[in-house]
Amino acid sequence: MDIFQYFCENFYKRMVKKKTSKTKKGSSKSSGIKKITKETYLEWFESMLLQRKFEEKAGMLYGQQKIRGFCHLYIGQEAISAGMVSALNDEDKIMTAYRDHGFGLARGITPNACMAELYGKTTGCTKGKGGSMHFFSKEHNFVGGHGIVGAQIPMGAGLAFAEKYNKTGNIAVTLFGDGAARQGALHETFNMAMTWKLPVIFVCENNHYAMGTSVERTSNVKDIFTLGEAYDMPSEPVDGMDVQQVHNAVGKAAEYVRSGKGPYFLEIKTYRYKGHSMSDPQKYRTKDEVASYKDRDPIEQVRNIILKKKYATKAWIESIEAKVKALVEESVKFAEESELPKASELFEDVYVQHDYPYIKD
Ligand SMILES: Cc1ncc(C[n+]2csc(CCOP(=O)(O)OP(=O)(O)O)c2C)c(N)n1
Numbered sequence: 001m002d003i004f005q006y007f008c009e010n011f012y013k014r015m016v017k018k019k020t021s022k023t024k025k026g027s028s029k030s031s032g033i034k035k036i037t038k039e040t041y042l043e044w045f046e047s048m049l050l051q052r053k054f055e056e057k058a059g060m061l062y063g064q065q066k067i068r069g070f071c072h073l074y075i076g077q078e079a080i081s082a083g084m085v086s087a088l089n090d091e092d093k094i095m096t097a098y099r100d101h102g103f104g105l106a107r108g109i110t111p112n113a114c115m116a117e118l119y120g121k122t123t124g125c126t127k128g129k130g131g132s133m134h135f136f137s138k139e140h141n142f143v144g145g146h147g148i149v150g151a152q153i154p155m156g157a158g159l160a161f162a163e164k165y166n167k168t169g170n171i172a173v174t175l176f177g178d179g180a181a182r183q184g185a186l187h188e189t190f191n192m193a194m195t196w197k198l199p200v201i202f203v204c205e206n207n208h209y210a211m212g213t214s215v216e217r218t219s220n221v222k223d224i225f226t227l228g229e230a231y232d233m234p235s236e237p238v239d240g241m242d243v244q245q246v247h248n249a250v251g252k253a254a255e256y257v258r259s260g261k262g263p264y265f266l267e268i269k270t271y272r273y274k275g276h277s278m279s280d281p282q283k284y285r286t287k288d289e290v291a292s293y294k295d296r297d298p299i300e301q302v303r304n305i306i307l308k309k310k311y312a313t314k315a316w317i318e319s320i321e322a323k324v325k326a327l328v329e330e331s332v333k334f335a336e337e338s339e340l341p342k343a344s345e346l347f348e349d350v351y352v353q354h355d356y357p358y359i360k361d
Helices: 003-015 038-063 078-087 101-106 111-118 152-165 184-195 243-261 287-294 298-308 314-337
Strands: 093-095 172-177 200-206 235-239 264-269
Touching (some): 038 111, 038 243, 038 298, 038 314, 078 101, 101 111, 152 172, 152 184, 152 200, 298 314
Parallel strands (some): 172 200, 235 264
């Protein structure tokens, strides 16, 4: 066995061992585009509302210094997580950057485990050791939560390589921002992923700013999806304020990728309503610009469709609002009552491979 093969097998054993237990409700393994039904709208509404209310609460708690460290809110971008999760199979791997609370919740990590993670408590989804930027759940095939800008582009391709190597039939999706799209790692990864026909969907969540730097200031190439065309990768822009369009685009890309034809690139155009992180005065954009996106709010769009098409009543909407409020309140109580990790746990769950093949002293 050569070193590369050895590395891949060990990586797989540790990180992405084929799921055997509980998956989030809904999807079974399928290869076609999942049909959007009345239930899909109802699930989208609940998922997006939970993400929104959870993060509004997290923002408040950060202001009260109950949550420390970094905290990047996803508010405004929820149609991407909701539409992607509904379009994929539970066994597919999803990896993203540090703006990860929405994806964690959408994939089914409980609000309790998410809030406890923000509090750094031992009951958190990474035992309180990862915090806001490093949500992770092997059980939910949510593979982080990564703080190094753009690092998840090659790592996502690595996940896809493992799936292909192990012939699982699963695909990997890796998401990154418009700022990360300017990293050299993107080009190397696109090139290798195309050469090896890896089952990966690359997704640029273009929220128009990398911290305070607009897309226009980072490159003359403003249509980020065109970067994929240089590698003959099927590449498309998608309206990320519309969950239905996200679902359909991801479903189409997943079907293509799963069939063995190789990678796909989606540039999903979206907007974050809040600052980059908690200490951003947002001087680089106007209130009118923010308002123009809020006018197309994805949650309001879905709420209107549900009522207009009579998929559910106003009373149902109110019951979900109450349920979400209760879940978020319960998560805060849970997090506050949970224990901090013990000092003795510091060296637990640290990646160590004693026979690591590259380092020998
Ligand atoms: C390699 C690296 N360089 C710089 C940073 C600091 N940094 C954190 S977030 C960020 C902006 C990234 O913006 P984008 O990729 O558009 O994602 P968004 O925050 O908009 O979701 C930068 C430069 C980092 N974390 N990692």
